[in-house]
Amino acid sequence: MKAVISVVGKDTFGIIAKVSAVCAGDQVNIQDISQTVLQDYFSMIMLVDISRISVPFADFVDQMSRLGEENNLEIHAMHEDIFNAMHRI
Amino acid sequence: MPNRNDIFETINMIREECLDIRTITMGISLFDCQSDDEKRLCNKIYDKIMFHARNLVQTGADIEKEYGIPIINKRVSVTPVSLMCGGVSRDGALAIARTLDKAAHELGINFIGGYGALVQKGFTNGSRTLIDAIPEALATTERLCSSVNVGSTKAGINMDAVALMGKVIRKCADLTANNNAIGCAKLVVFANVPEDNPFMAGAFHGMGEPETVINVGVSGPGVVASAIRRAGDCNLTEIAETIKRTAFKITRVGQLVAKLASERLNVPFGIVDLSLAPTPAVGDSVAYILESIGLEKCGCPGTTAALAMLNDAVKKGGVMASSHVGGLSGAFIPVSEDAGMIEAARCGALSLEKLEAMTAVCSVGLDMIAIPGDTSEAVISGIIADEIAIGVVNNKTTAVRLIPAGNAGDMICFGGLLGEAPVIPVSKYSPEKMISRCGRIPAPLQSLRN
CATH class of the missing domain: 3.20.70.20 (Anaerobic Ribonucleotide-triphosphate Reductase Large Chain)
Structure with a gap:
């Protein structure tokens, strides 16, 4: 099972580190990262494996949302299937 | 990994364009x-x-x-x-x-x-x-x-x-x-009420349905309106294609949610209802879709044609995205639940008669319309009879949800998703004699299909 973490906001130090730390703490394995900075605007997509996650996925979603609020970023963790359903036939 | 643009498109649909699943309904x-x-x-x-x-x-x-x-x-x-x-x-x-x-x-x-x-x-x-x-x-x-x-x-x-x-x-x-x-x-x-409709107030569990069932209603007028705006200055064939593509994506999410809910609740999946259901929230309006196609105000000449195209394109896009489609499936035009309809009714662009014409080409009927509180029983019955005749003759679902309250021009507030509606004037001429005849209007010739 995989999930997508999206991060959008003003660029600052340590965004990837903070997101990665939460992933590591919950045994969520990062499989792919795609990241760009355009005019101080940070945007990142992270594909993660949640098959061995140590907390309910809903709690992980909440942790990511809180991390976003604390750092003035928009962070969403969503199950990969919603993107596959919408964009792949 | 899903495509980066696809991911941001989905997130934008949900966060900015009011994409949601309107209802999971268990029959x-x-x-x-x-x-x-x-x-x-x-x-x-x-x-x-x-x-x-x-x-x-x-x-x-x-x-x-x-x-x-x-x-x-x-x-x-x-x-x-x-x-x-x-x-x-x-x-x-x-x-x-x-x-x-x-x-x-x-x-x-x-x-x-x-x-x-x-x-x-x-x-x-x-x-x-x-x-x-x-x-x-x-x-x-x-x-x-x-x-x-x-x-x-x-x-x-x-x-x-x-x-x-x-x-x-x-x-x-x-x-x-x-x-x-x-x-x-x-x-x-x-x-012609459908027996698997997940939307209220008309949902019921039909006689031919299984013991329990999960039906899902999707939404997303804001997503369609945004896609049309992004399509720019193109012709109506291209607009219809844009609506189809968008409806497909919206319905795929509905299908996913229906499948998940069915599995987790251990209840059979019934249908996905492809409807475009508005809410009073700004940006979640079917009227705004019609206006984004090029109408100055919803209700002006051209509205019925635009709605007919929208309704058809929604079905064509959605039907490929779900294994079972049912319910009402089309564009809803509830006046009080749609910010653009409310505005159009308030400024006089949208009349009861125009709404009746629109119901001939969309999925439901005269929905959430406030009429003067002193409207007589016979006039209400006359409005119902007209709307039902449109459904019966055209082999489609039609419905009437009227709220007699206040005086013409007043705003009636229902709160929540039910929204608010300006009271629309109704003809004062009465069909009382016809309504009092009672009896049954025979089934039209098109009922004989065997």
Whole structure:
């Protein structure tokens, strides 16, 4: 099972580190990262494996949302299937 | 890894363009609750609903959280209660209403539907008892919804029922007059009613449905309007293609949610309803879609053609995205629940007559329309008869949900998803003589298809 973490906001130090730390703490394995900075605007997509996650996925979603609020970023963790359903036939 | 642009497109649809799943509705058959003791009947209905739907709200919330897609309503629909009322008194019918409402409150669902009857060809004792109880039932409950089917292409129009429903709506309005006639917002009169509709107030669990079923209604007018705006200065064929592509994506999410809910609740998947259902929120309006196609105001000349194209393109896009499509499936035009419709009605661009024309080409009918509080029973019945005739002759579902309250030009506020509506003027000329003739308008020639 995989999930997508999206991060959008003003660029600052340590965004990837903070997101990665939460992933590591919950045994969520990062499989792919795609990241760009355009005019101080940070945007990142992270594909993660949640098959061995140590907390309910809903709690992980909440942790990511809180991390976003604390750092003035928009962070969403969503199950990969919603993107596959919408964009792949 | 999913494509980066696709990921941001999905997130943008949800965060900025109001994409949501409008409802997960669980249908529950009440046939095995039958009893000759009214108290026992109510207890069995309550126990059955509480057992089957006990995890509905939590399951909806879990899916919402994990997949990041808002699921606005969790609802239950039941077997038309008139079928349970054969040997039941009026008090018994009211007790069932209170039972259903109590179950809805305890489950935490938004609405429970099915307090209705199918009388397109005539009344049974049970349907008479039930319809007689509707005004009091809706005035004394909060989450109960009611629907009555008074016509079909196969049966014609039961004008006795049309005349009766004019009185019932009038009585509903009077009993809830101090609450903006809210009872009428929970009552809808149908032609060709679908038996698997997940949307309220018309949802019920049809006679041919399984014991329990999950039906899902999608939404997303804001997504369609944004896609049309992004399409820029193109021709109408390209607009139709844009709508189709967008409807496909929206419906795929509905299919995913329906499949997940069905698996987690261990209840068979019924249908996805492809409807574009607006809310009063800015940016979630079917009227704005029509205006983004190029109308100065919804209701101006050209509106019916634009709506016809929209309705058709939504179906064509959505039907490929779901394994089972059903319910109402098309564009909804409830006036009070659509910011653009409210504005168009308020400024006079949208009249009752134009709305009636629009219902000939969209999925439902005259929906959530406030009319003057002093509108007579006969005029209400006349409006119902016209709308039902459109459905019966065109072999489609039509419906009427009218709220007689206030005076023409007043704003009537219902709150929440029901929104607010300007009171639209109605013709003062009366069809009283025609309505009082009663009888049955015969089924049209197009009913003979065999």
